Amino acid sequence: MIEVSDIRKRYRRKNVLNGISFKAEKGRITSLIGLNGAGKSTILKAIMGLTPVDGGSIRIGGQPLSPEIYHTIAFVPDRLTLPGSMKLRDGLQLMSDFYPRWNAEKAEDLMSFFRLERGERIGRLSKGTAAKFNLVLGMAQDVDYVLMDEPFSGIDLFSRERIAEVFTSQLVEDRGVLITTHEIGDIEHLVDRAVMLDQGHVIRDFDCEEMRSDHGKSIIDVMREVYRT
Amino acid sequence: MKTYLKLVHLEIYRFRLVLLGLMAMTSAIQLIGLQLAMRDRLQAIRGQLTREGLSLAQYAERYNGIPLGEIWSHRESWMTFPIVICIGGIGLYIFLIWYRDWFGRSAFVYRLLMLPHSRFLLYVSKFTALMTFVFSLFALQIGIVAVQMTMYRLRMPDELRVPRTLVDTIRGMDLVLFIPVRLHEFLLVYGFGSVFVLLLFTTILMERSYRFKGLLAGLAYTAGTLMLVAWMWAQAERGTALLYPSELLAAAIALMLLNAALSLWLGRWLLRTKVAA
Numbered sequence: 001m002i003e004v005s006d007i008r009k010r011y012r013r014k015n016v017l018n019g020i021s022f023k024a025e026k027g028r029i030t031s032l033i034g035l036n037g038a039g040k041s042t043i044l045k046a047i048m049g050l051t052p053v054d055g056g057s058i059r060i061g062g063q064p065l066s067p068e069i070y071h072t073i074a075f076v077p078d079r080l081t082l083p084g085s086m087k088l089r090d091g092l093q094l095m096s097d098f099y100p101r102w103n104a105e106k107a108e109d110l111m112s113f114f115r116l117e118r119g120e121r122i123g124r125l126s127k128g129t130a131a132k133f134n135l136v137l138g139m140a141q142d143v144d145y146v147l148m149d150e151p152f153s154g155i156d157l158f159s160r161e162r163i164a165e166v167f168t169s170q171l172v173e174d175r176g177v178l179i180t181t182h183e184i185g186d187i188e189h190l191v192d193r194a195v196m197l198d199q200g201h202v203i204r205d206f207d208c209e210e211m212r213s214d215h216g217k218s219i220i221d222v223m224r225e226v227y228r229t
Numbered sequence: 230m231k232t233y234l235k236l237v238h239l240e241i242y243r244f245r246l247v248l249l250g251l252m253a254m255t256s257a258i259q260l261i262g263l264q265l266a267m268r269d270r271l272q273a274i275r276g277q278l279t280r281e282g283l284s285l286a287q288y289a290e291r292y293n294g295i296p297l298g299e300i301w302s303h304r305e306s307w308m309t310f311p312i313v314i315c316i317g318g319i320g321l322y323i324f325l326i327w328y329r330d331w332f333g334r335s336a337f338v339y340r341l342l343m344l345p346h347s348r349f350l351l352y353v354s355k356f357t358a359l360m361t362f363v364f365s366l367f368a369l370q371i372g373i374v375a376v377q378m379t380m381y382r383l384r385m386p387d388e389l390r391v392p393r394t395l396v397d398t399i400r401g402m403d404l405v406l407f408i409p410v411r412l413h414e415f416l417l418v419y420g421f422g423s424v425f426v427l428l429l430f431t432t433i434l435m436e437r438s439y440r441f442k443g444l445l446a447g448l449a450y451t452a453g454t455l456m457l458v459a460w461m462w463a464q465a466e467r468g469t470a471l472l473y474p475s476e477l478l479a480a481a482i483a484l485m486l487l488n489a490a491l492s493l494w495l496g497r498w499l500l501r502t503k504v505a506a
Contacts, residue, residue: 048343050506052438070345080335081343083243097235098344123334 001025007056016042018200026176034197040180044147048075076138076148080130084123107140128159145176152183160186194219232346240358251318252369255311262307263377266300267384289388296391297381298401315366326355327433338506348500424485427492434496438503454488
């Protein structure tokens with residue numbers, strides 16, 4: 001389980017995170033939802049140790065953050081994380097060199113699924129293709145948790161559908177997925193838990209199935225309630 | 230260890246074209262430069278022989294031979310210009326080796342900081358790669374001087390040739406600062422240079438952690454250390470200090486070693502807890 005407890009962060013004289021707490025369980029898809037500037041990406045970066053926090057704690061599988069933890073968690077950020085001069089095949093080689101839990105077979109399957117050319121240069125990829133390749137880099141690791149930051153942002157309909165298919169595949173089964181997205185419609189039916197944020201605070205944290213059965217509301221219904229008032 | 234070597238390989242691979250370019254440029258300019266310098270010098274000598282009606286043997290007797298280091302005369306910049314460019318290129322790359330990972334379309338720094346290994350390996354691998362570039366150019370420079378000695382042997386008439394060893398030739402060409410020929414000189418020049426690189430690396434990480442304030446603090450610390458060492462050096466040269474020159478030198482070395490340890494420790498801590506992608 002990823003446990004985020006009371007994390008706080010101040011950046012450029014502004015409180016970006018004001019005591020954020022939530023849990024993301026293994027085997028479930030948890031979505032961080034919020035308007036621009038709500039702190040979604042900062043939370044993911046804090047979990048990955050890419051940005052220091054001023055207070056609070058983050059534990060993964062009960063352990064505090066350490067280099068060893070990165071064996072159990074992968075991050076799919078909203079930008080490319082390999083040099084543009086590299087070819088896709090070099091990128092895969094780099095992952096295989098540095099990540100002991102890299103699964104080359106799974107990477108190969110994903111490359112074929114997304115129809116990616118190994119000889120293409122990373123710097124020349126379109127936004128949609130780059131997002132798919134980013135997903136390959138994250139999903140081909142045999143890890144317990146995958147964090148995804150806006151995997152559908154600025155991507156055409158067909159690419160979005162292709163990416164959404166990954167969420168229904170075995171690639172996600174048994175893993176804990178923590179995802180931020182504006183395009184909640186693409187994966188609303190797949191999300192197990194929703195954590196809604198506003199100005200660095202958690203304002204709603206609920207089980208989506210319970211919300212549907214007990215209150216007859218979808219995530220988008222709750223979003224309308226929360227963000228329109 | 231395996232990860233460290235892979236990271237070093239990655240850094241060297243990423244700079245390989247620039248390094249090879251610098252090497253090719255240095256070799257071409259210095260070898261062509263020597264060729265032109267020898268041609269000019271021999272033309273001048275032949276002219277003088279004709280004017281004064283001398284033979285080569287008589288000329289050598291009157292004016293002595295011409296060692297390799299003295300051929301250059303006004304073409305000395307052909308030797309020093311590539312060295313300055315290499316120093317400038319490596320100096321610039323001290324910063325780029327870090328900043329190139331942060332800026333640009335892709336944020337490679339995300340990937341590097343997320344590697345499931347100690348982040349300190351990034352620091353030491355970048356440092357190792359940078360020192361590998363320095364010593365590659367250093368070794369190349371020695372190789373070029375050796376080739377120049379062969380060119381000199383082939384081109385220069387026997388009467389004018391002054392046979393010298395490689396070490397004496399390097400001394401004669403005023404390359405001693407870049408290629409120290411005594412072990413203690415080598416250790417001093419490259420040891421101090423290495424500590425300077427460590428100070429700058431940590432300054433960069435302070436900037437990446439605390440932005441402008443970190444940059445100012447890092448630069449002030451680096452400048453302060455260098456000024457202190459320069460002052461100690463000057464005292465030793467003048468012989469006016471309370472300590473003997475050898476004691477001042479020992480103190481300067483101790484100071485630099487302390488700074489190296491502090492830079493490594495601080496760099497490790499910043500990478501682990503403060504650096505933001």
